Amino acid sequence: MHVCGSHEWTITHFGIRTLLPSNVEVRAGPGCPVCVTPAADIDSVTDLSLHGKTILTYGDMSKAKGSELSLFEAKARGGDVQVVYSVHDAVEIAQANPQREFVFFAVGFETTAPPTAYEILKGPPRNLTFLVSYRYVPPAVGAVATSPDLQVDGFINAGHAATITGMKAYEPYFMKTPKPMVFAGFEPIDILISITMLLKQIAAHDPKMENEYTRAVTWEGNIRAQEAMDKVFERVDGYWRGVATIPESGFRIRKEFTSSDARLKYGLKETPGDEQFIPQARCGDVILGKIDPPECPLYMKTCTPASPKGPTMVSMEGTCKIWADHKVLAAMRCRT
Amino acid sequence: MCLAYPGKVIAIEGDFAKVDFGEGTIRDGVNVSLVQPQNGDYVLVHAGYAIQIVNQSAALKTLRYWREILAALPADRASYEREVRGGLT
Numbered sequence: 001m002h003v004c005g006s007h008e009w010t011i012t013h014f015g016i017r018t019l020l021p022s023n024v025e026v027r028a029g030p031g032c033p034v035c036v037t038p039a040a041d042i043d044s045v046t047d048l049s050l051h052g053k054t055i056l057t058y059g060d061m062s063k064a065k066g067s068e069l070s071l072f073e074a075k076a077r078g079g080d081v082q083v084v085y086s087v088h089d090a091v092e093i094a095q096a097n098p099q100r101e102f103v104f105f106a107v108g109f110e111t112t113a114p115p116t117a118y119e120i121l122k123g124p125p126r127n128l129t130f131l132v133s134y135r136y137v138p139p140a141v142g143a144v145a146t147s148p149d150l151q152v153d154g155f156i157n158a159g160h161a162a163t164i165t166g167m168k169a170y171e172p173y174f175m176k177t178p179k180p181m182v183f184a185g186f187e188p189i190d191i192l193i194s195i196t197m198l199l200k201q202i203a204a205h206d207p208k209m210e211n212e213y214t215r216a217v218t219w220e221g222n223i224r225a226q227e228a229m230d231k232v233f234e235r236v237d238g239y240w241r242g243v244a245t246i247p248e249s250g251f252r253i254r255k256e257f258t259s260s261d262a263r264l265k266y267g268l269k270e271t272p273g274d275e276q277f278i279p280q281a282r283c284g285d286v287i288l289g290k291i292d293p294p295e296c297p298l299y300m301k302t303c304t305p306a307s308p309k310g311p312t313m314v315s316m317e318g319t320c321k322i323w324a325d326h327k328v329l330a331a332m333r334c335r336t
Numbered sequence: 337m338c339l340a341y342p343g344k345v346i347a348i349e350g351d352f353a354k355v356d357f358g359e360g361t362i363r364d365g366v367n368v369s370l371v372q373p374q375n376g377d378y379v380l381v382h383a384g385y386a387i388q389i390v391n392q393s394a395a396l397k398t399l400r401y402w403r404e405i406l407a408a409l410p411a412d413r414a415s416y417e418r419e420v421r422g423g424l425t
Contacts, residue, residue, distance in 0.1 A: 006338035086384025088367055111338060114370055115385040160338035163388035189402055215395035216380055216388050225370045
């Protein structure tokens, strides 16, 4: 199993599964941050956008629906929503418009959290606050490793997230449940080599934490980025939409930076932690990697990229969207 | 959320760098405060920020390794199917 939408993209785009022997299956685990962002948080920002605040968001995130609307739809109804490429753009826009109130929708994994921490440390403009909904991947890998439903034999670990945390962040989970782990890059040949390394560990009954992505991943990771995150955020339980609440996998802005916290400024609701998708949709099972998209009754029937019914079909890192864009219509399970 | 692209730092001014991603794509204003590279370093850029410096010697070693693997593959599709895939079901 891998836990990264970008890995799923490489694997599907280059037809990696068609090259594998029939007794090897690569599953897409919970690696799409837009997909796992709670509907309650999306509802908070759509609501704010319709009540005079300007929401600054990544493009992908703007298309995911909360319990009713997406930010994109809120904008169509007169909500104030602006797409930005980076948190730095958000700071510049807020600085240039001191008379308006802005909220940056801070969504992503630990690859995306450090720049936001850095901007908060620098002292952002007073009219900009942050709705932090980041998720932290190592505990999710730990949760998947112990899941009896999934029975994963090895992990292709997210290479770019690991450039930030270092391999060391996965050690506690590896020690608790030793399963083969290879930290992989994003070229197709990186994936093939990583799968080979995993198969060697499995065949030798010798689980290890190995690094295929040596040009970018180290044991220690990016210390500067880690320090920025530690200073600004504390880790709390995180609800992964439609999946589960995973301990220590969410981020909250620390008390010292209260003035940057949109949750406090606007008294936003916390998520109840048991969100549903539309009837019959199996987004949660796809996100976790329990099923392949074609095993959802809506896939490519009522739910298509042009008419998405859930976040996995909206986000460019969602398994359903990736498979649909590449016209993959059959599940890719082990045949032996 | 692992979309990051490697590019070469060609100019640095304070916290920001000009990064060349190849094939004519050059981006100004990449924030490098999280990595502190030097001119000529390759960095991985994610959403406007450099998140890591690419280790050049590891990259060159990897590229050499890949070239060996690719050179060892059969030259045509039919031979590939026979010699490589033939052993797999």
